[in-house]
Amino acid sequence: MTITRTKLGVLGVIAGSLLFAGQANAAECEDLVLGAAISLTGKYATNGIHAQNGYEFAIKKIDEAGGVKVGDKCYNFKVTYYDDESKGDRGATLAERLINQDKVQYMLGPYSSGLTKAIAPVTEKYQIPMVEAEGASRSLFNKGYKYLFAVLSTSEQYLASAITLAAEQAEKEGKKASDVKVAIAVENDPFSLDIRAGVMEDAAKVGMQIVIDEKLPRDLSDMSSILTKVKLLKPDVLIVSGHSKGAATAVRQIGEMKISVPMIALTHCEAADVVGNFGDFANDILCSTQWAETLTYKDELFGSAAEYDTEFKSTYTEYANKTVPYQTAQASAAVYVFADAFERAGTLDKEAVRDAIAQTDLSTFYGDIRFSDAGNNIAKPMVLRQIQNGEYKVVAPSAFASDPLNWPRN
C-alpha cells in the first residue's frame, strides 16, 4: 500500500504542478499500446461508448500527470480499439487479431459479462494480462483464469449488502437475524441468478428464512401473483432483480398494491428511472450501484469521486446534464490499475506485469482495488442507495453512508 501511495503520489504532485510542464513531460514519453475490443455498435453500444470514454479520460489524465514511469523511462498509454459489434464470436476474433497481428501485449476489457466470457479464453491462451471493468458475472472467476482481472464487484454482491443491512436492523430491534424472512424474485438470466446466489449465501450465513424464491420470466409485465404471496407471507426483505423492466414493474405494482415490506431492494433503479416514472411509489426503496459520485473515495490522480465527476463532465460535455455512469468510472479505474502495475513492475515484461497486477493494493476514486486469486476485486463493496424524497442517498455500507436508513419502509 505505502509503496503504491508514494509512487502515485509523485504522479499527483506532477499533476498538481504546472500543466505546461506536464505536457512537455508527456511529449517525451514513448507510446505503450494496450488493446481493446469494445462495443461501439450493436445492443451494448451505449455502455460500450461509456466505457471507451472512461478509458480515454484516464489515459488523458495519466498523460497530463507525466505518463507512466517504468524503470527510468516514461510511457503514455495508447489504445488500439476494435468494434466487437456487441457479439461474442466477433469479440473473440478481434482479440486474436489484436494479439497476433497488432502484437498487443496487454488488454483492456470489453463491455458486458458475455463479451468478457468470449474474450477471456483467448487472452488466457496467449497469456495476455487483461484488466476488465465491465464483466461482473462471477462465472468468469471460476475458470481458473490467471490473466483476467476485474476492478468491479461481482454481480452476486449487488444486493447481498441488503441482507447485512436487514440483519443489523433486526438486531437493533432486539430480534434475531434468523427471524428475518426474505422474499426473492429475480429474472431467470445469468446476471440476476448470480445476484440471487449472493443473497441466498449471505442469508444462509445468518440463518434467515427464504419464504419466496421465484424467477421472473424474460418478458415480465405483471408480478402481482408474487406480490400477493408477499402480502400473505409478510417477509421482512423483498429482493427484486430483473434489469430495467423488473425494476419498473416492481415499483409500479408495489405502489399500486400498497405492499408494505420493511425493506425492498432492487437493481437498475437508475436505468428504469423509477423516480421519474413512479414518483412517490419509489420512496424508501434501496438500489444497488457499483459507484456513485457522492462517495468519499479518492486518489491522487483523479481526486475524489466528486472531482472525477466534474472533471469528466467538463472534458466530455455530452455528459453535462446526465449523471456520469458507473461504467465510465470503472473503466477509468482499470487503466489506473495498469499504470500502477507497470510502475511497480518496473519493466514491460508481461509476466512481471501480470504478477504486479495480481498484487495490486490500491485506493482509487472508484474504491479500493485488491484482487483475489481468481482475479475479481474483493476490496470494494457494492453501495446501496435509498430513494429518499426522490433523491438517491447512500445508506450502506455504513462507512460511506451520507444519510441514515429510513426503516421500516412505510
Place this chain on the structure above:
Amino acid sequence: MDQIMGNLGLLFEFPVVNLKIIIDGVMIGALFALAAYGLALVWGVMNVKNLAQGDFVIAGGYIAWWVAGLGVPALFGVPLAFIIMWGIGWVIYKLVITRVIERDLFTSLLATFGIAIMMAQLLNLMFGSDTQSVNLGYETLFFFDGFVDVPIAKLIGVCMATVLAICVIVFMKFSRMGQAIRATSQDARAARVLGIDTEKVYAFTFSLNAAICGAAGAIIVMVWVIQPFYGITYAIRAFVIVTAAGLGNLPGVIAAGLGIGALEQYGSHIFGIGYQQAIAVLLLLLVLVFRMIQQRRSRQVLK
C-alpha cells in the same frame, strides 16, 4: 416441490386469494380476448394467420405512451391508438396482406412473421428498448382486509375493453359492412357474386383488427408495462384462444380469453411466475391434442 405444495396450501389457508387470482385473471384475460377476437376475424374472413398480432398490440401501446408524453390525457390514447393503428393496418394490408390472401396457409404465417420482426425493431429504434408505461395516478381499491386490490386504472382498462368489444359486436351484427364481413367469411365467392366488394371487406377487416389490437395495447400500457419485443406474448395468447375457441365463435373467444387469463394466474401462483409462458404454450398444445382426439373419432384431422 415443497414450494408448489406451499403455494397450494396458501390457496386453502386464505380462500380470498382465489378471488384475487380470478379477478386478476379476468382483467388480463379481457385484453387477451380483444387481441384474439381480432385474430379470429382475419383468420375467419381472409384465412390469414397473423403472427404480427402481438406487435400491433405493442405498437398501439407505444402510440398511447407517446401521446401521453406530449401532454394529451392518457385515456385519449385509446381512441387515438385505435385510429392510428387503423391506418397502419390499412397500409400493411395494401402492401403485403392483399398478396397473401389467396396463397397457401403457410405464406401468411411467414409474411406476418416478417412484419412482426420489422415492427418490433422499428419500435426499438424509435422508442428505445426500455420498458415504458403510462401512470394514470389513480388510487387502488382494497377489499377483504387489503388482500384483494383493484387498481382503478385496471378497472377503467377492463371497462374500456368491454365497451370496445360491445361496439365491435354491435357493429358486426347490424351495420352494412359488418354483414358484408360475415357474408365474406362464410363464402367469399358467393359474396362476390352477390356484389360485395370483397377486396374492400378484406382491407376493412384487417384494419379493424389492427385498430382493436392498438386499442388493447393502449389499455395495456396504462395497466402493465410494454417493451418493443413483448409482442410475442400477446401473439401466443391470441393463438391459444382462437385455437381453443374456434373461428367465428365470439362468445367462445371471450370465454376462452377470460378462462386462459385465470388459468395462467393460477398456474403462476402454484408453479411460479417463471412458468407463465410455458403454461400458456402447454395449454395451446393441450387444446390441440384435445381437438385432435375429437377429430380422430370422426376419422378426420385438424386442418
Place this chain on the structure above:
Amino acid sequence: MTIAKTLLYAVLLLIIFAAPFLFPDFRTQLATLWLMIIVALTWDMTGGQMGYNSLGNIFFYGTGMYACAVVGIAIAYPVAEYTNASGGGIYKFTDTQYFLGAALGILFAGVFCSLCALIIGYFTFSLRGPYFAIGTLGVAIAAGELVSNWDFVGGGQGIALPVYPNDLDEGKLFFYFLFAGTGIILFIFLNWMYKTRFGAAINAIRDDEEKAEAMGIHTLRYKLTTWAIAAFFVGVAGGISAYQLIHFEPLETAYQTINLGIFMVVCVLLGGKGTLWGPIIGAIIFQVFKEVTWNYLLGWQWVALGALIVVTVVYFQDGIMGWLKHTKPEWFGIRVEKSADGGANS
C-alpha cells in the same frame, strides 16, 4: 454421373476444403454457414418434400445442444454438481475426456433427437397446415421455457462446456470440418434418398396425403421416419454448436425459436422449396445477406431481415430454384414444348 458433374463435385469439394485456409479470419462464419445449410436441408425434408411445414425444428437443435452437453460432462463429472457450481469450484477436462465427451455427446444428441421426433411426431402429424406449424412451434417454445426452469441443466444460467484444449486456430478448423463433414454426409444421403421409392412416397404425401394413403402407403410411418432422420442431423448440428459456442443458455441460444428456428425456413423459401440445391443456395445467400447487413446496416439489420422475409414470401415464393426451373427448364432436364404464346410448360 457425367464427367461434367464429377468435375463440378470435385471443384466443390476442393472449395470446401480450401475455404477455411483461404479465409482464415472467417472460419467461424464459414462454420455457421454450414450449420445454416444443414438446418435448411433438413427442414426441406419435411417442409419441401413432404409438405409438413414445421416451425419447431429448432427444438431438435436446442435438445441436441443439451443432450450433447449433458453426455459430454457426465463422462467426467456429475452433471448436477457441475451445473450448480456456477459460483465456485474448478472443473478441468483432460484431452481424452474432452474429445471422448464431444464424440459421444454429438452422437447421443443425434440419436436422442430422433427418438424425440418419433414421440412428438406421433402426436403432431395428425395436425395439418397451420395447426402443424403452430403445434410444432408450441413444442419448441414450451421446451425452451421448461429447460430454462430446470436446474439440473443449469436453468437460465445455461451450461458452459470446456474450451477446445489445443491451439485456438486448430479448434476453429476442427469445428469447421465437423460441420462440413456432417453437411456433406447429409447432402450425399439426401441426393440418394430423394431418388428412391422412399423419396417418391414422401412426395406423394405432399401432393395428396389421402390418395397416398389410399394407395397403400403407410403415411404415418413415412412421416415419422423422415422427421426422425431430419432430427438426427439437426441434433448432431446442435451438439457440434454446443461445443463450438462453449457457453449457451436455453432461450436465446439453444431454443432460439424466432432466430434460427425461422431463419431455416426463410433459407429454404429463398432458395426454393422441395429441391435439393435450393436450401443450400438459400442458406448461402441468407448468410451472406445477414453478415453484410449485420456489419453495414447497424441497427436496421432486423428491419432489413424482416423485409427480406416478407419480399421472399410474398413476391418470390418459388425461390431461386423455382425461378430457374421456370426460366431455364432445360437445365433441369425438362423438355420444353414451345406453345403458341411462347411460354414454357414443364
